[in-house]
Amino acid sequence: MPEFEWQFTLVLLTNGIMIGLMYALIALGFVLIYKATDAINFAQGEFVMFAGFLAAVAAEIAGMPFWLSSLLAIGGMVALGFGLERVVLRPLIGRPVIAVVMATIGLAAVLRGTAVMAFGAGTRAIVMPVSDEPFELGPVMLPPVQLVGAGVSLVFLALFTWFFLKSRIGIAMRAVADSQQVAMAMGINVRRYFALAWAMAGIVSALGGVVWGTMLGVDNQLALVGLKVFPVVILGGLDSIMGAVIGGLIVGVVENFAAGYLDPYVGGGTKDFAPYVLMILVLMIRPEGMFGRRRIERV
Amino acid sequence: MLALNNVEVVYDGVILVLKGVSLSAEEGHITTLLGANGAGKTTTLKAISGLLKTERGEVTKGNVELDGERLDRLLPFDVVKRGVVQVFEGRRVFENLTVDENLVAGAHSRSNTADVKAGMERVYGSFPVLKERRSQSAGYLSGGEQQMLVIGRALMSDPKVILLDEPSLGLAPMVIEEIFSVIRRLKDEQKLTVLLVEQNAALALEIADHGYVMENGRIVLEGPAEQLRQNSDIKEFYLGLNEAGSRKSYRDTKHYRRRKRWLS
Ligand SMILES: Nc1ncnc2c1ncn2[C@@H]1O[C@H](COP(=O)(O)OP(=O)(O)O)[C@@H](O)[C@H]1O
Numbered sequence: 001m002p003e004f005e006w007q008f009t010l011v012l013l014t015n016g017i018m019i020g021l022m023y024a025l026i027a028l029g030f031v032l033i034y035k036a037t038d039a040i041n042f043a044q045g046e047f048v049m050f051a052g053f054l055a056a057v058a059a060e061i062a063g064m065p066f067w068l069s070s071l072l073a074i075g076g077m078v079a080l081g082f083g084l085e086r087v088v089l090r091p092l093i094g095r096p097v098i099a100v101v102m103a104t105i106g107l108a109a110v111l112r113g114t115a116v117m118a119f120g121a122g123t124r125a126i127v128m129p130v131s132d133e134p135f136e137l138g139p140v141m142l143p144p145v146q147l148v149g150a151g152v153s154l155v156f157l158a159l160f161t162w163f164f165l166k167s168r169i170g171i172a173m174r175a176v177a178d179s180q181q182v183a184m185a186m187g188i189n190v191r192r193y194f195a196l197a198w199a200m201a202g203i204v205s206a207l208g209g210v211v212w213g214t215m216l217g218v219d220n221q222l223a224l225v226g227l228k229v230f231p232v233v234i235l236g237g238l239d240s241i242m243g244a245v246i247g248g249l250i251v252g253v254v255e256n257f258a259a260g261y262l263d264p265y266v267g268g269g270t271k272d273f274a275p276y277v278l279m280i281l282v283l284m285i286r287p288e289g290m291f292g293r294r295r296i297e298r299v
Numbered sequence: 300m301l302a303l304n305n306v307e308v309v310y311d312g313v314i315l316v317l318k319g320v321s322l323s324a325e326e327g328h329i330t331t332l333l334g335a336n337g338a339g340k341t342t343t344l345k346a347i348s349g350l351l352k353t354e355r356g357e358v359t360k361g362n363v364e365l366d367g368e369r370l371d372r373l374l375p376f377d378v379v380k381r382g383v384v385q386v387f388e389g390r391r392v393f394e395n396l397t398v399d400e401n402l403v404a405g406a407h408s409r410s411n412t413a414d415v416k417a418g419m420e421r422v423y424g425s426f427p428v429l430k431e432r433r434s435q436s437a438g439y440l441s442g443g444e445q446q447m448l449v450i451g452r453a454l455m456s457d458p459k460v461i462l463l464d465e466p467s468l469g470l471a472p473m474v475i476e477e478i479f480s481v482i483r484r485l486k487d488e489q490k491l492t493v494l495l496v497e498q499n500a501a502l503a504l505e506i507a508d509h510g511y512v513m514e515n516g517r518i519v520l521e522g523p524a525e526q527l528r529q530n531s532d533i534k535e536f537y538l539g540l541n542e543a544g545s546r547k548s549y550r551d552t553k554h555y556r557r558r559k560r561w562l563s
């Protein structure tokens with residue numbers, strides 16, 4: 001019996017880690033926007049949903065292979081990111097943050113609505129060309145779809161981390177996040193970087209849409225994974241990629257443990273709110289999140 | 300040569316702050332712009348760098364020229380490309396970036412990576428203490444180091460003209476000495492044009508070649524630094540400011556001549 005316990009825990013843990021990485025991928029989209037523009041994007045889940053639709057419809061109707069439909073989703077989301085920045089967000093530069101927040105909430109509703117209008121209310125499938133046979137690693141069974149999803153997430157999280165730490169453009173974006181006015185004084189075209197941030201969020205959302213759409217199916221409900229972004233970024237910090245990874249892992253693991261250990265006793269449900277309880281606790285103890293930057297106080 | 304010709308600046312469409320300012324900064328010289336708090340010195344610099352536009356300010360009359368080319372209609376990043384860079388007052392480092400990264404960000408207008416590397420080494424040559432701290436977050440540097448960093452960061456754009464806003468504010472005399480000697484060396488060796496805004500007139504007139512005194516959005520006095528140093532009005536103006544602790548108008552002090560002279 002104890003040995004069975006141990007294996008069960010291991011299964012929950014690995015599952016949590018893989019799911020957590022995929023949460024981190026979505027949270028990355030959110031973090032990119034927040035880092036560059038200070039805006040909280042409440043439409044992150046809808047971005048993911050919209051991308052899922054693009055990929056699913058391209059494969060279903062146009063008969064595109066998986067990789068091509070994924071590329072199309074990426075291209076479409078980059079265009080959407082650029083377009084939204086240009087049309088909706090740029091006019092709001094310099095307005096109170098609440099204006100931008102409200103705009104993204106409105107955007108979320110519009111995207112949900114147009115998705116149904118354009119693609120219908122039925123659930124569509126994204127089919128990843130991998131086998132259904134789980135990959136066995138000792139006692140743990142890993143579904144290939146999840147493995148690919150976690151792998152893609154890991155690669156892109158690493159890529160973006162490298163980008164922000166080492167590339168000149170990434171450093172410029174961090175400079176803009178630090179102080180827009182000073183960045184401007186240094187010859188940085190701040191607006192161009194706002195647009196770039198939205199486009200990059202588009203790329204990340206497209207990947208999230210494909211990965212999550214493969215696992216959950218694509219319909220309006222897919223946008224709900226976006227809600228997981230909030231516990232993830234609150235746990236990890238709104239502006240840190242490393243934080244998004246760690247926050248994602250915590251949410252993934254906590255969720256799985258709640259499902260495995262608590263739900264059987266209470267009849268289910270804790271999986272869905274456990275991450276939020278944790279989020280509220282963290283907010284009370286460390287409002288900037290576990291890895292968010294603290295304001296440097298200096299006189 | 301950098302020149303302002305009869306520049307008028309209005310904030311928010313109604314607040315008139317600069318009322319016809321004309322001044323010029325000779326190539327390879329240090330020109331200082333003196334004046335009390337609120338006189339309009341920072342506004343003058345922002346009119347040059349184009350950053351006024353980010354604060355709903357506007358040049359409504361006159362113009363700003365660099366070697367005959369107009370700057371006042373350009374956006375800030377284009378002004379930097381033309382070789383004019385502003386260093387804000389208050390040591391505005393990118394706090395969350397390391398010293399190295401601050402310098403890289405400062406070189407944003409330059410495309411050649413080798414130039415960026417070379418520029419970095421030059422800045423570290425001028426301010427060796429920064430090199431020791433190169434991988435530290437800039438937010439944790441001392442005040443003097445931060446001032447060196449913002450100047451070094453501005454130099455990364457390889458400017459012809461650097462606009463310095465109160466670089467001495469709140470720093471210890473020894474640190475000021477070090478920073479000013481670097482500025483003087485840059486002027487001598489690289490023919491850098493410097494427009495130095497200061498409240499500390501004694502300090503500024505020591506290294507400047509030429510000076511202007513601004514009050515209430517107008518230039519009220521100008522001349523070679525040497526001459527301004529001897530000018531009794533200047534002495535009294537700054538004396539009044541110092542002794543009484545309250546600001547006294549340059550024009551007021553003209554009316555009752557004071558006795559002590561400290562500014563030499
Ligand atoms: N963004 C702004 N909007 C409105 N008024 C401003 C703004 N910036 C400065 N001012 C006003 O312009 C005047 C000059 O300010 P400033 O140029 O900062 O002076 P100084 O640098 O000489 O202390 C002050 O009266 C100040 O209140």
Ligand SMILES: [Mg+2]
Nearest residue numbers: 340341342388
């Ligand atoms: Mg000022």
